[in-house]
Amino acid sequence: MNVIPPTTIERMPLMPPEEFYATPGLEERPIIFTGGMEHWPARQKWTFEWFKQTHGHIEAPVEWLKFGLKPDGWVERVGRVEVMKVRDYVEALLSPSRAGQGYLIGKDMLRLLPSLKDDIRFPAFQTSDKMTDRLFFMSPQGAFTQLHYDRAHNLHAMLVGRKRWQIWSPRYDQVLKQVPHEFVWSVQSVLDLLPHGGKWETFPANIAPEYDIVLEAGEMLYLPYGWWHRVLTVEPSIATNLWWWTWPLFVRRAPIVVPSVVAGNLLKRFKRYERHTAGRDYRS
Ligand SMILES: O=C(O)CCC(=O)C(=O)O
Numbered sequence: 499m500n501v502i503p504p505t506t507i508e509r510m511p512l513m514p515p516e517e518f519y520a521t522p523g524l525e526e527r528p529i530i531f532t533g534g535m536e537h538w539p540a541r542q543k544w545t546f547e548w549f550k551q552t553h554g555h556i557e558a559p560v561e562w563l564k565f566g567l568k569p570d571g572w573v574e575r576v577g578r579v580e581v582m583k584v585r586d587y588v589e590a591l592l593s594p595s596r597a598g599q600g601y602l603i604g605k606d607m608l609r610l611l612p613s614l615k616d617d618i619r620f621p622a623f624q625t626s627d628k629m630t631d632r633l634f635f636m637s638p639q640g641a642f643t644q645l646h647y648d649r650a651h652n653l654h655a656m657l658v659g660r661k662r663w664q665i666w667s668p669r670y671d672q673v674l675k676q677v678p679h680e681f682v683w684s685v686q687s688v689l690d691l692l693p694h695g696g697k698w699e700t701f702p703a704n705i706a707p708e709y710d711i712v713l714e715a716g717e718m719l720y721l722p723y724g725w726w727h728r729v730l731t732v733e734p735s736i737a738t739n740l741w742w743w744t745w746p747l748f749v750r751r752a753p754i755v756v757p758s759v760v761a762g763n764l765l766k767r768f769k770r771y772e773r774h775t776a777g778r779d780y781r782s
Pocket of ligand 1: 635641642643648652654661727729730739
């Protein structure tokens with residue numbers, strides 16, 4: 499008998515980390531957590547208008563970039579980065595006549611405005627704060643993040659707007675083909691890179707996603723380590739995430755990650771990654 503895979507992800511109220519880890523199977527599959535952000539200061543404060551009024555003068559790098567595959571197997575970012583005042587960026591992002599606005603994505607806003615971190619209240623899923631990372635996302639309608647998986651568990655918290663997520667489990671590793679030389683924390687699929695991939699309308703290798711969902715404001719998507727995803731902003735959005743490792747995850751994954759550290763590759767790759775993401779090394 500053919501089993502039709504679910505195309506939607508179970509929604510459930512956010513639970514304390516102890517209950518999450520104690521419930522068999524939860525850590526291994528995507529979940530949409532509801533109602534977990536109502537007490538976050540960010541949920542009340544972080545509107546486009548608030549960023550414009552309160553932090554409008556801050557200058558941050560905005561990306562008009564796509565990932566491409568170079569002949570040597572490395573991933574490059576193609577496009578441009580423009581440093582913009584938050585006020586100008588928000589105005590452009592919300593104006594229908596100025597479509598195609600870039601993506602304010604990464605760690606810059608949290609570095610430029612460290613107090614933003616006080617508005618975020620992720621539960622303590624991590625074993626240690628050292629084993630975490632966070633990004634900030636402000637995106638216009640149409641912003642598209644190409645197919646990749648992350649080497650960490652991920653909670654993506656939607657504060658404003660909506661994003662469509664297409665998701666494949668690690669069972670698809672063989673067909674979705676990771677790049678030969680990967681970034682350390684995020685691993686791209688060869689199939690969704692320029693010049694042949696990178697178009698939202700086309701599934702990589704015509705493989706339909708296992709899950710295709712819209713994440714709404716107030717919801718958090720939990721995505722375990724290694725799950726492939728591509729993301730389209732369907733309504734101007736503000737979001738933040740938490741990437742984390744636990745000791746059991748480290749023990750399971752160390753046999754894959756540690757040899758590359760030992761070989762010195764990690765540092766090399768990290769430097770390469772930093773160069774490519776820090777706005778200094780783009781092909782236009
Ligand atoms: O929201 C996006 O555009 C990308 C999000 C993502 O890839 C992630 O949280 O891992």
